[in-house]
Each structure stands twice: as structure tokens, then as C-alpha cells.
Amino acid sequence: MTTEKEVLIIGAGPIGIACALECKKRNIDYIVVEKGTLTNSLYNYPLNMTFFSTSEKLEIDGIPFISNNPKPTRNEALEYYRRVATSNKLHINLYEEITEVEKQVDGSFIVASEKNTFKVNNIIVSTGFYDIPKLLNVPGEDLPKVSHYYKEAHPYVMQKSIVVGASNSSVDAALEIWRKGGDVTMVVRGSSIGERVKYWVKPDIENRIEEGSIKAYFNSEIKKIKKTAIIIDTPEGIKTINNDFVIALTGYRPDFAFLETLGIELSKEGKYFPKYNPDTMETNVPNLYLAGVICGGMETHKWFIENSRVHAKVIAADISDKINISKRCS
Template structure:
């Protein structure tokens, strides 16, 4: 006989963990389904990444996050969320992908890569880091091209093009240059991104100004080949010698998954999913959104620090509905 969970949570990132903690405090029968490792997005961040937020702003459920510096790094965050999940014995199923969500009259049928579940309520807290925003140029599928950056060592003594001007692009460019890579940045805009960490921005600007890192502003990649890359600049097309392309052009939520679940999206480029900000409930009764996925293509809108509250908002709404129906 299939167990019917009161709440099924999709995604075991910080916000999914926060939702699980709230469910456990209320003694609800819940389960968290995660297609990768615990806090899979954080796990795939660059090894030396430092958060913009301070450690107390990354805390969930008022559980202290102690780090060596005011702004913790990736490994400290992984340790923190791992300890929160294990010490609280949260019911999390890892390496299991949710494929479909179907609303029936009384509950939700959730099919995964391993089995099927029934749940009264479903919370989608799956983030947006799994699907990169593509350049859509010839050669983007070559092995030399990546949309994720882990560490600098493989790029030592290589000609590397870093595409983008965000925090991730700037961090990658600086680290690769410091490890002996020959770095060229290709930037669609006229300057380094305005949201780049304030302690990093002067560093990249000075490296560009002194010529250590070459940067082409108001420029785009035209095509990628085995040993070259062609870019379109204000001065016309240029072809550069190239060994690797690190295209850090952003990521997006799995909109197809949301649409298939019945969630409406805005018609503009933002593709904002429909939900009530007072309850986080979508246009599908009993189906909720939590965390950064709420921002659609506006991936800079929600972070751990300002979406932690979603867990309490959702569980308080579910509890109020349960009380009302008793």
C-alpha cells in the first residue's frame, strides 16, 4: 500500500531543508526528494567560492552557522547544511528525480525515477542551477565548452575565454589568470556586472585595465571551433586562439516541469511562475513554490537569506487549512 505523505518537498537545497524542518516540528508525515546530492546546487559551486551573504543570513530555523570568516565559503556551507539535515534526521531521498506531478481530486500523484508517491501537498524548492542559459552558437557542444566552473587548475597554461560579467564569471577569470591561464573575457554589456561582489570588483577592473586579463565589452560569441573562437565586437568580428570556453551566462528554472505540473507563467521574458506571495501557493491548490525558483528568469531576485521565510509561510498556510477543515 502506497503511503500518502502530508507534504512532499522537491529539492534538498537550503530552502527544501528549511521546509522539512518546519514539517518535522509539526510532526507531519513528509518526504524530501532530491535528484542529486544533498544541497546539490551548492555542491556544484566552485570549490573556492565565497558567499556574498554573511553566515547568520544563511542560517535556517535559527540553527547557528559558525564560519571562520564573516562570509563563509562553499565547504563551510556544505558542512552546515549537511549537519542540519543529519542531526535532525530529516527524511530525504537523494539521487531520485521527480518526473511528473499530477493533481487528482484528493491528492497529488508524484512520479520519480524510482517510484511513485501520494501527497496531500507538494512544495517545489528545486532552484534554477541545473539548466544553463545557452549561447546558441555553432560549436557550443564541443568538449572544450563548459557552462559550469569548478576550479582553475585544468586551465593553467591554456587560452581560455570566459563569457559573462557576473560574479561567477569574474571569479573564474581571476582564479584562472592567477593559476597561469591566458584569460580573455567576452562581455555582452559595456562594463562589469553591477552585482559583482564589492571586494572583487576593483580586482577585476584593475586586471583588465593593466592588460593582465583581456576584455571585449559590447561583444558576443559568434562561433566556437576546436582551436579558435570567433567573437563579434564593436570593431567587427575577431578570431582568437582558444583552448577552452567557460560560458557562465546564467541558469534558469525547469519551466517545462512547472508548466507540466499546471503552474502558469507570466507571458513576458521574466517567465514568473504564478503564486500568492502571502501563502506561496500556486494557481494549483495545494502546490507551493519556495526559494529562488519563485523568481523565474529573475534569478537575482531571491537568495537563501530572503527566501528562508518561505518555509514558515507555507507550513503555516497548510496548518491553517488543516485546522479549517477539521
């Protein structure tokens, strides 16, 4: 049986939830479909992660986000977005992956998921970018000792861990593992710790490196990963380091293949920017919209919760205008 809706929102992250709230306020019939749990990306963040943004900048639809800390934690964010979704009785299908989207002659879409089939007039893609890690593409990357995600420090206690990268996630992991009793070495492609690292954390990691508590190889890259060691290329030449775990936090990318199956045009100049109208967030495919971080292509730092919350209002307003025009013409 096919369920008919005006709008289908793909992704139940903060921006997907914001889109659902805007649809509800405008009496637009909608459904949110999420392949994982509610706010799946946030759920998979490190357990002790602290946001860069303050809580009021993570709020959606003006619903207050009260935090016990100057910067909210992962657990506080999960609680906030969970409360927003449940208290507003939003229509969200979880653990339901979209398998096929087919554009119809009349401009509508037939969307098949693992559990349902929908016929919708509009689609909002708000899928984020956290599912697909940027790989090192080196021999041994598929060994069990290698992970592209970091959850907590406990597995790395009393072990020799390599942390790859110098972003917020890499720095947080290195510091937490070291403080829990792990032996940490950082391998960084650039010449220093990233400039976007949280300002209250950056001096901490730089001081730990300077005093030798955390070892760091800058302007360096992993060339091969072995069961008990790694081989890295450094300015001083090739080095072999005994090692138990590799935590490669080199970033993530959106699912560009999925966007292309939808017919969305992507620039091929290295950044893979999707084509959309910034005034409406509508893509080159009529009635197909983008919201949130996915709008930035490979520049995953360009859009985040704080500055993409507005996408929900922009998209809902455009869809509402189309509905009103259709009613007047019928």
C-alpha cells in the same frame, strides 16, 4: 506500493531543508525528494567560492552557522546544511528524480519518482535554477572545449581560456584561472563588469583588466566557436582569437517545462514569473506551493537563501491551517 504523506518537498537545497524543518516542528508528515546529492546546487558551485552573504544570513530555523571567515565558503556551507539535515534526522530521499505528478479529483497528488510512488496532499517545489544553463546558441557550442559550469582553475593552467559573462561566477573564474597560470580573455555583452559583482572583488577584476593581465572585450559577443579558436563580434569588428577552452558562465534558468507540467501558470512576458500568492506561496494549483529562487522566474537574482528562508514558515503555516480546518470539519 504507494507511500502516503501530507507533504512532498521537491528539492533538498537550503530552502527545501528549511521547509522540512518547519514541517517537522509542526508535526506535519513530510518527505523531501532530491534528484541529486544534498544541496546539489551548492555542491556544484566552484570549489573555492565565497558567498556574498554573511553566515548568519544563510542560517535556517535559527540554527547557528559558524564560519571562520567574514564571508562563508562553499565547503563551510556544505558542512552547515549537511549537519542541519543529519542532526535533525530529516526525511530526505537523495538521487531520486520525480518523473510524473498527477492531480487527483480529491485535490491530492500522485507523485512518481524513479524509485517510489507517493500520494500526498500538498507539494512544495523548491528546485532552484542551477541545472539548466542559458545557452549562447552559437555554432560550436557543443564542442568538448565548451563548459557552462566552472569548478576549479587547474584544467585551464597554461591554456588560453575565454570566460563569457561579467557576473560573480565569471569574474571569480577569470581571476582564479589567471592567478593559477592561465591566459584569460573575457567576452562581455555589456559595457562593463556587472554591478552585482561582490564589492571586494570588483576592483580586483577591473584593475587586472586595466593593467592588461586579463584581456576583456566589452559590448561583444561570440559568433562561432571552433576547435582552436573563437570568432567574436566587437565594436572594432569581427575578431578571431586562438583559444583552448570556453567557459560560458552566462547564467541559468529554472525548469519551466516542469512547472508547466504541474499546471502552474507562467507569465509569457520574457520573465516567466510563476503565478503564486505571496501571502501563502500557493500557486494557481491548489495545495501546490513554490519556495526559494524558483519564485523569481528568469530573474534568478531576485530570490536567494538570505531573503527566501521565510518561505518555509509561510508555507508550513498555511498547510497547518488547512489541516486544522479539515480536522474541525471532519
